[in-house]
Amino acid sequence: MSTSTPAILEMVEIEKHFGAVIALAGVSIAVYPGECHCLLGDNGAGKSTFIKTMSGVHKPTKGKMLISGKEVTFQSPRDAMEAGIATVYQDLAMIPLMSVTRNFWMGREPRKGIWPFKSLDFDKANAVTMTEMSKMGINLREPNQAVGTLSGGERQTVAIARAVYFGAKVLILDEPTSALGVRQTSNVLATIDKVRKSGIGVVFITHNVRHALAVGDRFTVLNRGRTLGTALKGEIRADELQDLMAGGRELADLSASLGGTI
Ligand SMILES: Nc1ncnc2c1ncn2[C@@H]1O[C@H](COP(=O)(O)OP(=O)(O)O)[C@@H](O)[C@H]1O
Numbered sequence: 067m068s069t070s071t072p073a074i075l076e077m078v079e080i081e082k083h084f085g086a087v088i089a090l091a092g093v094s095i096a097v098y099p100g101e102c103h104c105l106l107g108d109n110g111a112g113k114s115t116f117i118k119t120m121s122g123v124h125k126p127t128k129g130k131m132l133i134s135g136k137e138v139t140f141q142s143p144r145d146a147m148e149a150g151i152a153t154v155y156q157d158l159a160m161i162p163l164m165s166v167t168r169n170f171w172m173g174r175e176p177r178k179g180i181w182p183f184k185s186l187d188f189d190k191a192n193a194v195t196m197t198e199m200s201k202m203g204i205n206l207r208e209p210n211q212a213v214g215t216l217s218g219g220e221r222q223t224v225a226i227a228r229a230v231y232f233g234a235k236v237l238i239l240d241e242p243t244s245a246l247g248v249r250q251t252s253n254v255l256a257t258i259d260k261v262r263k264s265g266i267g268v269v270f271i272t273h274n275v276r277h278a279l280a281v282g283d284r285f286t287v288l289n290r291g292r293t294l295g296t297a298l299k300g301e302i303r304a305d306e307l308q309d310l311m312a313g314g315r316e317l318a319d320l321s322a323s324l325g326g327t328i
Pocket residue numbers: 084087088089107108109110111112113114115116
């Protein structure tokens with residue numbers, strides 16, 4: 067981790083209003099290559115709205131976005147993808163009955179031969195899928211295995227491996243561990259660690275402080291559309307993050323009324 071490395075992605079004073087609802091009231095973060103930036107916050111804090119702004123789904127009401135120092139505006143998710151911002155949503159866009167390979171390529175399969183005899187190169191598609199999955203620590207039985215037979219964590223990994231293979235510079239993961247058990251969570255965290263070490267900037271959304279601390283380099287807590295800034299690894303403890311997420315005082319009051327049990 068080095069502060070002299072320029073940010074790949076900067077979100078500056080982002081506001082997002084939905085009519086009278088102010089979902090984001092001026093949120094700034096910077097994402098650096100090879101780092102995992104954790105975005106923490108309770109339900110309704112504005113996490114999904116914030117990453118949808120990064121990924122071109124929403125246009126910010128105010129604020130600016132910079133990629134490698136240059137200001138950008140996205141008209142659509144496609145614009146964001148072309149700029150190297152890949153998003154893995156909780157409800158993965160995958161077709162359970164189709165093979166891992168088909169889900170990995172999703173219509174972008176490699177081709178072989180010379181026009182007009184071009185055809186899909188299934189051997190190459192299968193080989194790349196097996197290799198990319200194994201780089202992420204998952205050894206598929208065979209590439210034709212249906213995605214529906216994989217565990218939740220393995221499906222997340224297919225989506226992550228796909229984004230990495232197709233050249234993501236920034237990988238955004240929206241609550242990838244929230245529906246998983248302990249073992250699968252640790253697999254997904256290990257995957258995040260591998261992606262980060264490959265030089266990609268990861269934005270990891272979670273409301274689990276322990277998951278964040280396991281892989282995070284920077285931590286930004288959102289609370290009702292606002293943030294109190296970003297803490298670096300080693301600068302903040304689990305209980306402090308938890309407190310910020312819950313809005314500090316409210317949690318202390320609740321804890322007192324329950325006899326200090328939380
Ligand atoms: N499309 C929308 N229209 C109106 N309000 C929205 C919309 N999307 C989100 N919100 C509101 O913005 C706030 C933040 O929501 P969200 O970003 O989904 O939070 P989180 O992902 O942290 O749970 C909530 O009050 C939510 O109701």
